[in-house]
Amino acid sequence: MADDDVGAPAAVVSGDLTCSPCVEESPQDAQVEGVPATTAVQSVDEAAKWKERSGRLGNAVNQQKARIQELEESDTRLKRLLNLAKRSIESKDASIESLKQQVVELKAAAAKQGRPKDPRRILHKVKHVTHAGQTTLWCLVEYTSDDDDESRPPECGWLPFQHEADLLEYVRRPSGEPVRVPDLSLPPSDVLQMVPYCSYISFFVPHVHISFRICTKTHLDT
Secondary structure, rough: OOOOHHOOOOOOOOOOOOOOOOOOOOOOOOEOOEHHHHHHHHHHHHHHHHHHHHHHHHHHHHHHHHHHEEEEEEEEHHHHHHHHHHHHHHHHHHHHHHHHHHHHHHHHHHHHOOOOOEEEEEEEEEEEEEOOOOOEEEEEEOOOOOOOOOOOOEEEEEEEEEEEEHHHHHHHHHOOOOOOOEEEEHHHHHHHHHHHHHHHHHHHHHHHHHHHHHHHHHHHOO
């Protein structure tokens, strides 16, 4: 057993173990869980850079969100303007169609007025002689109408004719039943001349009638 102690350290370690003063290591010499110090520093730098990049990326994302919101608001405004423009165009189209319809109706009315009117009947025929001896036949004509409204009075008008043949040609123009031409009516001057005579007749006829009745009764009584 004595031989086993040969070569043992001369210094005997006492039972009271004391540590020698710890020497503070520099960051370059420090190790983190077995990682070299340079690697730890690089990791810290990379973490800082990553954080910085993350911040920039977050700002970029926020800017993109703001830009998207602006675009959405602009798109909403454009859609509103398009709807207003669409309604305006539809309103103008309706106005244009209404104006076109009015133009068609006006053209039809103008064509109808420009078309010769067909006579339905001749109401009166009057001969007028001027001081120069020129004779004119004036006829009061009732025209045909395409209007089905019977409550409206028929359209009438006076037409002059230089000769009887012109009047006969006029009444033969429309198709259908022939138009009868009445006899001559008295002109206003002749009517004025006949007023006193008519007054005399209207006064004399009742007396003649009474005298006739009296004579008839007397004859029957005898």
